[in-house]
Every structure is written in structure tokens, then in C-alpha cells.
Amino acid sequence: MRASLLLYATMLMPLAAAALLAALPAYRLSSLLNVFAALMTFAASCALLFERPAAGVYFLVDDLNAVFIVLTTFIGFTTSIFSASYIAHELETGKLTPLYLRFYHAMYQLLMFAMNLALLANNIGLMWVAVELATLTTVMMVGIYRTHESLEAAWKYFILGSVGIGLALFGTILVYLAAQPAVGEGLPAMTWTVLIANAAKFDAPLLNIAFVFLLLGYGTKAGLAPLHAWLPDAHSEGPTPISAVLSGLLLNVAIYALLRFKLLMAGNGEAFTPGPLMITLGLLSLLFAAFMLYPRRDIKRLFAYSSIEHIGIIAFAFGIGGAVANFAGLLHMTMHSLTKSAIFFTVGHIVQAKGTQRISGISGLASSHPMLAFAFALCVFAIAGLPPFGIFTSEFMLVTSTFAKNPWLAGLLGLGLIAGFGALLLKLQAMLFGEASKGSKEPTATLIPIFIHLAIVLMAGLYLPPPVVAWFQSVARMLG
Amino acid sequence: MRGIVFDIAHLLAGSLVLVSLIQLYQDRLTSLLRVFAIHAIVLALSVGWQAYIQGAPHLFATALLALGFKGIAIPLVLHRIVLRLGIHREIETVGGIGITMLAAVALIALSMVVIFKVTPGASTLAREDLAFALAVILIGLLMMVTRRNAVSQVVGFMSLENGLILAAAGAKGMPLVVEISVAFSILIAFIVIGIFLFRIRERFDSVDVSTLDRFRGGRQ
Amino acid sequence: MALTALTIQFLQMLLVLALAPLLTGFVRMVKARLLRRKGPPLLQPYQDLLRLLGKHAVVAENASWLFRVAPYLIFGATWVAAALVPTFASGLIFSWSADLIGIIGLLATARFFLALAGMDVGTSFGGIGSSREMMIATLAEPAMLMIVFTLALIAGSTQLSVIAQVFAMDGVGLRVSLGLALVALILIALAENARIPVDNPATHLELTMVHEAMVLEYSGRHLAMIDLAAMLKLLLYVSLIGCVFVPWGIASPTSGPLGYILGLLLYPLKLVIGGVLLALFETSIAKMRVFRVPQFLGIALMLGFLGTLLLFVSRSF
């Protein structure tokens, strides 16, 4: 009973907070409230780890989503801290008005709610609704500055996202249709636990078609090339905390959904193996994004492309499959979320400090803001897969195990990794070094969330606690 | 008895595909909107029929929504917008309409082939109906990618969504269909009368998407 | 036994030191005679050295300590190298402290310091000499090493004493490799000793000079040391050719007093022959441009390499 209470708390707390924040005019208080609500949600989700409710008709907590729910609420919490100090600056510079700030906070909690709902849903329809809600809230937030660029980005995101939603829905309906003869009409044919258990009895060709639509639908949300087009603009034009959440969490939610459906496909012996498809899309995303990093001139767009790159790696890892690669994929997802959100925090600081998003306008950070530069460098090296950070561990496992299995694929993977690394390093050096550019305002926001994330990523690079390992391993086994 | 029931369902679904094709043929915005209204009405009939034969009264809500919202409200609103913006004259297409039509026929064929791989009798909805729904969706997408004008793109999206509703309504006993249709209506409402259109109108002279595109990547 | 060996070693050291100026003088004399000149007396080099030693050393104002130390180091290294080449007897007691590679190394050390000394005063001529000397060395040293390879592979040792013994006793026979090595060695010896056609030991103020340009600033006892080192080097090369290619008569540790006496008699003879041949060669050929030298030495390198390669390849049959 307590467990299901926690479950509801995880979802209802953000929802309630959203309602409250929408009504609350005092923006200072509301940002505090935002932090508080995020913290409570995080606490509830942590508690969920220990008291796991039985799978219900609508909701489910199992090994797979437990990782993501904790991760989501945690990053939601740290981002809310960052956002509290960041958004005040936006208000000072007049980029936002208090009214919009109210809207922003409400939307933030609504997004949290949607993501938690998507992760906890035991129902493919519910999950779809939740992902749609998450998309819509982020569309709102991307357009919040109401500049030409942000409106355009939001519009692009909205249109492409809506099409993605539509395709995902069709896939969902097809899954239902495939399941319905085997498990009967109604809710059971949409419930994950039932679907997975009876997957073998489903009609394979129908599942195949369904998966194509789901892959395209949720792949759009995940930003897999060539479905990625909305992602760079949405990241670069929205408020930075939202970029952090988009990259760190929303992409994960989409990948999570894909993983669930992949499980379903794996459960059916006759359906095609989604592995090669995911590998192809993953490699395409990786290589494409790696090369797209070079001509970037906007710092946030740069890291948006880096997100595409990493989503590609993750899709690749799960596509390869097997104990090692799945483990690597899960670890990579976790580490990428933490690192990428930390990067966007730092980028937020840098943009505030230098007053521009143009990379050419940012130089000499190491001289003007040593601490920020240090954090930034660490973050970029972490995302580039240099040790001793966690992404190195996952890339190590992925590259070595893939090379042993299939050297050509690993070669392409390596090409993408090294090309991406070169681009990131090029841009990093351009921003860190040289003569300090003008406008050395001290950023007001706090660096603490960055260092919390970095500490976790660093620790994961050196030492993964046995429970976490066991947990990842069981999920990796589950994914096949 | 069962035969005629399913024949009517097939007939309605098939006519939805036909209306989709007609939609694709239109070269004026006003007539396009009219055809779209017909599209929505056919959908409403189809969903209503499904509600009747499945004995699922909640589907009537979906049918009413389709009729009232997409069949009447949206076309009217869009019509007014089109008139006010003075863009009702013609539709800029990519490629000729003939080629688009050919592509649409090919898409229909593709839908058939794909769906016929499905084991017969695997679902209560006949495979043909599923194929029709898929065809409507694909044609909707095709319309979105072959029209340069925002309003016709919206129409394309809405017909895509009609295909979805058709499939959802045909899935016997599927929960949440009404909710999903409501959610989609909200989505469309967002697109059509939502804040974006307002904002776009505030800041741009037309809703031609290419105007939006002019600002793309301004900051890279 | 050990005492004999020690005696022989010291005798050898003194012998090379004593004979070196004589060889130089002999070559000069023969050359002069070939040109129908009277030329300086045979013992002139000794007199030159003594005269130089007695003079004040004039040192450039800005010369460093290296300038003054280098002559002695060069002399020391060259002398040690020369003393390790068997002249009349092969059982030298210290021969194991440096084999043929070591001897080349010692000469390289001497050259290194000579080149540095040439640059110390900071004149343009010193720089010319040093840089050309090092250029020649880059070709001569590998060629020399190739010759060492050839000899060592045939004799199964890099120890010069052992090589001499092997070549003297066993019927090594005529080998293509050895022939190539001999030609290469002669070419290198000419270059290393600054002889015509690579360099002219008898002139200053020539734009093509190498060795003399380096030592231009030297005078007095320093110059004497360097000249003596150069003479030792010439002797070393002649002895080397003698001990490897005409090893007959070199006393081995097992041979009795008679063998030593024979060796002592034959050694000057070899020097005389070597000297005459050198003089003949020098008078019959013209000095070449500096930038022809690489080709000249390149031939030596190629020959040496070919000799080694032949040995490597023939081993398999």
C-alpha cells in the first residue's frame, strides 16, 4: 500500500506543483517551490527503489524503468536548482517577464509529471499519451522567449514532433491489434506485463509493421538521424535548463519506450530482429552528428548535435545486444544524461557570463573564469569518453565487445567517435583558450549541480557499486 | 448480416482513402478545406458505424468529435484565416499534382502489400481496413511533404490523424480511443488556433512556412 | 703471460704514436717525389709538431674552455682507438674493452669534439668546416658500420684481434663481400682522413676545405695535438686495412718471440706499401667539389651494404 502511495506521489507531486506554480505569482517563491517539489519527487522515486509496488493495470515499476525514474527525478531536481539561479538572471536581463516565468515553472513540473508518467506506465497507450504531453510542454518552453528563432524552433519541433506522435500512435494501435486475438480485448492487450508475457503468440508480420512505426515515432523523439531535425534548434533556442532536460531526460524516455518495444519483438520468435535496424540508425546518427559538429557556431547547438551522436551510440549498443553491449548501452544512457545535463548547466553559465551563444564570441574562458572553464573542460571530456569518467567505461565495453564480434561495425563506430571527439576538442579549445573575450560578467548561478553530476560520472568511471552493477546486469539480461 | 456490416465498414474506410486522393487533387485552399470537411465527415460516419457494430458507445463521442470539430469547426476557422490572409487563391505544390497522385497510388499499393503480409484473421478488423488506414496516413504525410503552404500542411496532418482515428476505432475494444482522439483534437487545436498561429501572425505577415524558414539557423 | 700481453699493449701504444708522424711524412715525401719535387724531409712532421708545441698558444678572445680542452680529448680518443687496432700483434690485452664498433665510436667522439671546437670561436670558416665534417660523417659512419658487419659476420666476432686471427689463419678465401668491403673501406679512409679527392690536407683558404677549416683558429700546442690526432687516424686506417685484409704476419698470442719479431718487421712494410698507394692515388686524382662528396661516399655506403646483404643472403644456403 505504501509502495503504491509512493508511486502516485512520484507522479502527482509534480502535477500538483504544476497547478500550484501556475497560480503562484511570486516568482522567487515559485522557483524555490519548484526545487522543493523536484526534491520531494526525487525522494519518492528513491523510496520506490526499496518498496516496489506490484505491477498494476496502469503502472509498473520494474528493473528497467526503476533506473530511469530515479535518474529522471534526480536530474529534474538538480536542473531545478540550476534553473532557480539561472532563470532569475533571465528575468533581470528582461528576456522573460514574471508572467512567463510562472508559465515556465508550471510547465517544468508538468514536464516532470509527463516523463514520470511515461516511465511508470504499464500501458502502451498511457505511455504514448505521456510522451505526447512531454513533447507539448517542451514545445511551449522552447518557444518561451518569443524571438524569431525560438518560435521557429518551437514550430519545427512541434510539427515534426506531432508527426512522430502520429506514427507512434499508429504503431501502438498495431501492437494492440496484434495482441488482441491472443490476450483478448481491452486493457490487457495494452498492458506491458501482459504483452511481454504473451509476445510469442502475437502475429509477427503485424508486429513488424508496428515496430517500424514505433521506431520512427519514438525515434523522432529520441533524435535519431534522419529524424533528428527538430533537436538542434529546440536545444539551442529554448532556455538552457530545458535544453538540459531535453537532452538528459526526454531523449532517454524515448529510448526507454523503444527498448520496451524491442523487448516485445524479442519475445516473438518470428518477428524480425530490430537489432540491425537500430544499429543502422545508430551509426547513421553517430556519423552524421559527428561531422555536423565541425561547422557549428552556436555552443548550444553544438551540444545538441553531440546528443544526437550519443543517442546514436546508445541505439547502436542496444542494437548490438548481448550482455556486454546492453550493459554498456544502459550505462551510456545514464552517464550521457548526467553529463549532458551538466554540460548544459555549464553552457548556461558561459552564455550568461559572455553574453553570447556564438562560439566565436566565447574565448579565453580559462583566463577569465577558471573555475567555470575547468568544469566545462571536465564535462566535455566526460562526454567525449575520456577517462576517468563513466562514458569511457561504457564506450570501452561497447567498442571492445563490438570489435570482437563485428570489426567493421566497430570501425565505423570508432570513426564516428574519433571524428566527434576531434570536433568537440576543437570547439572546446577555441572557447577555453586564447585571449579572454570581453564581457566577463561573473555568472550568478550556482556551480553545485554541475559538480554533483560530475562527481557521479567520475565515480561511475572508477567504481560502480555492486548493487548498481547487479541491477544493470539484470536489465541487460532482460534486454537479451 | 455480418457480411453487410463489414461491407459498410469497408465501404466507409475505402471512401476515406478516396477522399484523401481527392484532397490531394485540390489546387485551391478553399476547396481543399471543403474536401477536408468531407474527409472528417466520412471518418465520423466510419467511427460511428464502428461504435454501432462493436457496441461501444464511447466511440460515438469520438465520432461526434470528428464531426463537430474537424468536420465543421476547423474548416470554418481555417477558411476564415485563409480569407483574411488572402492566400486562398492557389496551393504551391512540390512537383506536379499528377506526379503526387501517382505517388499516392503507389503508396496505397504499398499499404496493401505490407498489410497483406499479416496473417488473415489475425484481427477482427479486416486487413483491408487496416490497409486503408495506413494508406490514409501515408497520403496525409505525402500531402505534408508536397505542399509548401502551412494551411495545407495542417490539412495533411489532420488527414493523417483521421487515418489514425480510423485505425484506432477499428481496433475492437481498444481502450483510450476517445482520450486519444481528444488528445489529438487538442493537438490540432494547438496547431490551428493555438498560440503559435497567433504568435506567427503577430510576427509574420503570412503563415507560409517558408517565411518561418527564413530565420532558420540564423545563429547556427 | 699477462705481463707479456701488457707489454705488447704498451709497446703498441707507443709504436703507433711514434710511427704516426712518420707515415704522414712518408706520404708527403712520396707525393712530392711523384710530382718531381724535392719535398720536405721525411722527419719534417716531427719537427713541425715540436715547433708547434714550443710556441705560445694563441687563443681567440671569446673562445671557451671547450676550445682548449678539445685538442687533448681528441688526441686521447684517437690514440686509444689507434692503440686498439692490432698492428704487429693481435693479442692486445685491452682489446676486449672496445671492439671494432667501439673504435669507430671513439673516432666519432673525436670528431664530435673537433666539430664543436670548430664552432666555438664563432667564425664563418669554423662553421663551414664543422657542418661539412658532420655531413661527411653521416655517410661515412654507416658505410663503416656496413664494413664492420661484413667483417664481423665472416669472422663471427666484432673483436678486431679475433677478426685478424681468423683472417690470418683460416682460409677465408676470396669473397665478393670482402672485396666490396675493401673498396668501401678505402673510400672511407680517404674521406675520414681528409685526403684528396674529398679534402685537401695541404691547403687553407679554399672554399672546399673541411678539416682545415675547423682547426683554423688553433695554434701552438693545441694545433700540435690536433695534427698528431690526425696523423694517428691516418695510421689507424692504414693499420686497419692491413690487419684485416693483409693479416699475414701479425703475431698471435700463441706465437713465440719469433712471431713478434716477424710482425714487427712486416708492419712497417705494410705501412710503406699503404703510404705509397695513398700517395699514388692522391697525385693521380683531382679534388672534387664538396657536394660531389656525398656521391663518393654513397658509393662506399652502397658497396658496404651490398657486401653485408650478400652475407646475410648467402647464409641460408
Added chain:
Amino acid sequence: MNVAYHAGFIAGSFILLAAISVPLTRFRNGSSVLYALAAVVSGLAMLSSMAALSRGVSLQAVLPFGLPGTGMRLELDALSAVFSIIVNLAAILASIYAVGYGRFDPAPRRVLPFYCLFLLGMNLVLIADDAFTFLLSWEFMSLSSWALVVSRHEEKENRDAGFLYLVMASFGTLALLFGFGILAGESGSYAFDLIRERQLTPFAASIAFLLVLIGTGSKAGLVPLHVWLPPAHAAAPSHVSALMSGVMTKVAVYGFIRVAFDLLGSPAWWWGTLVLVLGGVTALLGALFALMQDDLKKLLAYSSVENIGIVFVGLGLALAFEANGMNAAAAIAATAAIFHAFNHSLFKSLLFFGAGAVQHATGTRDLGQLGALIQKMPATAVAFLIGSVAISSLPPLNGFVSEWLTLQAILLSPELKDWGLKFAIPATGALLALSAALAGAVFVKAFGVGFLGRARSHAAIEAHETDRFSLAAMGAAAMLCVLAGIVPGLFVDGFAPAVALMTGAPMPDQSRLPWFTLVPMDVNRGSYNGLLLLLFILFTAYGAVIVIHQFVSNAIRRAPPWDCGYPDSRPQTQYTASSFAQPIRRVYGTLLLRARDFVTMPPPGHVRAATFRVEMRDLIWEKLYLPVSGSVLYAAEKLHPLQFQTIRRYLSLVFGLLVFLLTVLAIWL
């Protein structure tokens, strides 16, 4: 003692030092204190390695960190211990040097923390006993040294060097990742013990070998993967350059040895040939490029490339011998390689220290601005001279000994049966000799132009002797160079356990031979005694001095230089660095460097100045690297417009993909 303590101590101390270094720089002598502490830690690490080596046991430990399932495995066996001694010895010297040198650092906080971490990274690579720990430390080492390379980031040159360095390092790591992928297999048996047990097919083993050669070779600076090395080593502060050039390249050599000799089992016949030829080419090109440099530190860095080539020649020989079952010969070659690695770590550190002292004293490292430093910096000059003699492989110093051993190993090779080797080995011998001779020229140039002659700039006139700590470090390094040259037997015996581990048999015991003679096989085959040579040279030279001064003359008269009667007081008339290299450039450069001289002379009667320009092209850079970077940028440029498409086009992509996938389904499934 457990290796966990060894590792724990090193890791704990260096991390602690890195942590306190930033606050410590606030104090006046903070950096000196820190460097002193780093020297102490390195010293203890060296002692610990020596203890492990002398006891002849290999220590193992599995820590619960690192890769899940594998753990962090550590092992300190003889090979690790030997390299650990090499690394830590140089680290001690560098730290002592930096006690003095570091005080002049304008931004110590950009150097100190990373310096400690760099030392930590190198130490960890040596004791890693599983692929993950190995690569983690390896890449960590690269990363921390990158931070050191760009510590003076205000200059664009340094930034570019840092970029190239880290990209190349990552490329190398990627190759190693692939290589370990084969070694560990699909199941991921990453522990070295498990890797040794695995039986690879010859083909797989060869691929793994090639990948590891690329990976470690790029770190060591093997041609053609060396391009990053000179700029990076030149850009770092001098004590770091010393470590990077002297030691980090040795860590790379260690990595190669560990995999090629230890993990991979018996080698295929052509591995040795490949390594040998690469080593020879590297040595030649390294020396040639070094000669063309006018920047003192770049010159030294290229000379590192050369020396790495020599080390790899030794390793290639050892592999070839091992493949043919000639273990005794393999032992000589391996000893030569390790000995040369050790020697190079000493004299290259020494030379970089000297270069740092010069740079600090004059503010430049351009040889064209130096000259006559032997007057102003006498002690530095002596140390630099010793280093120069040693690195030019001249007897009686240590460089000659390892080169000599390599040549001795070459002379054993006619017994080898493979045809490839029969051609490759003599050729490599020639390349080796050529590069040794070129190295002599390089250092005549470096010392002659930098320290001798007349001062070419005001800065060189104003130069002053460096501080005591720097001198102490240089002095110690110079002494060690001499020591390793005159008593090589002791060192060879020290390396014996590591060699035994590599080749299965050590070289014969040298400690019983009289006078510290070095006899690799048989006294009749060849022997060498540096001590006696040194004594003889000193004895004869000093004897000559005594005799002459006593009996003939010791008078000195100072006069203006004679210069054949054309004295010119302007220092510009001296030979410059590039004019010194000109003859050799003309001999080799036209072919290998495409060097061309451009002279424009004004016609007679005109007073316009004549101009002279040398153009050299790095063919490796042009043919290998520029195409790669060019094609990356080309691809980026071609993809770039995808950022600017209309929404409709993006939708078309989605639509196209959907139709494509459905077609695939329709046709194939």
C-alpha cells in the same frame, strides 16, 4: 608487500598533492614545496619497484574498482618494475628540476595539479593488469599531459599542438580498444591473465598485434604517427617536456612490450620485420627532421622520435629472434631496447632540462637567438654537453652502449631463416648507423650553435646561470648517463628479470666479469668496456696536458679571432642553425623533405639585400594527415546544409525513411 599498497600509495599521494596544489600556489614557495613532495613520492615509488624487482616476485592484487566483473587488477612484475623505475627516476629528476624551474612559472596552477596527475597516470599504466585499467590509465595519462601541453594556451602554436596531440592520442587509444577487443573476445575477458590463456587464431593475433602497434606506436611517436609529438613536447613546460619525451614515450614502449611479448604469446615471423623496418625508418626520419629544426625543444622532440625508432628496432629484432626460437639472441635485442629506453629517459630529460634553463635565461628557444651560452651558463653547458655526447651514441657514455648492443644483436641475425628479415635487418642496421651519425650532427648543431660561438642576440648576452635545483637535477642526470655508460653490466643485470619475462631467457649474468665489462654472448664475439675507455681517454688526454705543460709550454695569449684573415666582429656572420644543416639538407633533404633553397641575388650594382629562403615539406603530413583532415572537413561542409532545410524537407526525410522501411518489409519480410 602487496601491489595494492604500492598503487594506493602512489594514487593517494598524487591525488592529494594535486588537490593541495592549487591552494598551495598562493604561497611564495608553494610550487617548490609541491615539487619536492612529488619527488619524494616518486622516489618512494621507485624504491618500492626496486624492492619488488630485487625480490624477483610479481605482486598481484584485485581491487573492487574498475570495470564491473573484472575489477581493477594490478600487477607489479619484473617488466612493470623496470619501467616503473625508469619512469620514477626521471620523475624524481624532473621534480627536483622543477623545484627551481617551477618558481618562474607564470601560472603554476595550470601546471601543478596536472603534473601530479600525469605522474599518477604513467605509474598506473605500468601496473595495470587488465585491459580496462590499462586503457583508463593510458588515456588519463594523455588527458593530463594535454592539460600540461596547453598550460600556456595564450600562444596559438601551443593550442594547435594540444589539439593535434589529444586527437592523435585518442586515435591511438581507439586502436588499442580495438586490439584489446580482439584479445578479450566477445565475452569480455579483460583480465590479462585471461587474455594470456586465450588461444587466438594466427590471423586474429596478427590483427591485434597491428592494432596495438598502431596504438602504442602513436603514443611513442613511431613514424608516420609521430606528427603530434614535436609540437606537443615543445609546447609543454620544460620539466613536463622532459617527462613526455623521456618517459611517456617509454610508457608507450612498455605497452607495446606488454602486449606483443607478454599477452600475445608466440609472435608470427613478420611482426619483427615490420617493427624493425618501422623502427629504422623512424630513427632516420626523426634524426633528419631534428637536424632541420631551429627550435631547440622541437629539435629535442624530433630526436626523441629518432630514439624511439632505435628502441623499436631492438624490439623488432627481439620479436624476430623469438619467432625463430633464438631466445638468447632475443634477450640481447630486448636488453638493448630496454637499455636504450632507460638511457633515453636520462639524457632526454637532461637535455630538456638544459633547454628549459636556456629558455628561462634568454626567453627564447630559437637557436638563431642564442650563442656563447657556455660563458654565461657554464654548469648548464657542461650538463648539456654530456647529454649531447650521450645521445649521439658516442663512447664512453651510455647512448653508445645500448646502440652497441643493438648492433650486436643485428650481427646475430644471419641465423634467421626468413627472407624478409634477411633484407630488412642489414638495411635497418644501415638506417641505424645513419641515424646515429645524423644524431651526432644534430647535437653538434644544438650545442655548437646554442652554447658556442658568439652571442647572437641581446638576450643571449644577458643570460645568466640557472638555479641550484635545476643544476642539481641536470648534474644527477649527467652523472647517471656517465654511470650507465661506464658500468653497463650492472644495468643489464638489473633489466635481466624483465628481459627474461619478455623473451624467456635473460642475457648472461654480467656482474662476475672483471672491470664491469659487457659481454653479451661470448668474449670472442664482442665485448665492450666503457669504464676502461673512459679511463684511457682521460689518462692519455690528461697525460698529454701534464707532459706538455710541464715540459714544453703552457703559455696562452688571447687575441682576436683570426678567421683566415677575414675577421668580422658581427655575430651574424657565424654559421646559423639552418646553415649548419644545409649540407645535410642538400644530401638527404631534397629527396625526403622536398627541401628547396630559394636565393634571390640583386644584380651587380644594386644595393638591395639578397634574400634566402628554405622551403621544406613534410610529406607525411601532406600525404597522410592533410587528406584525412581535409576529407573530414569536406564531409562536414557537405553535410552542413542539412542544418538549413525547411520543415517540409525534414518531413520528407521522415516520410522517405518510413516508405523505405515499409518497402523493405513488403519485399523481404
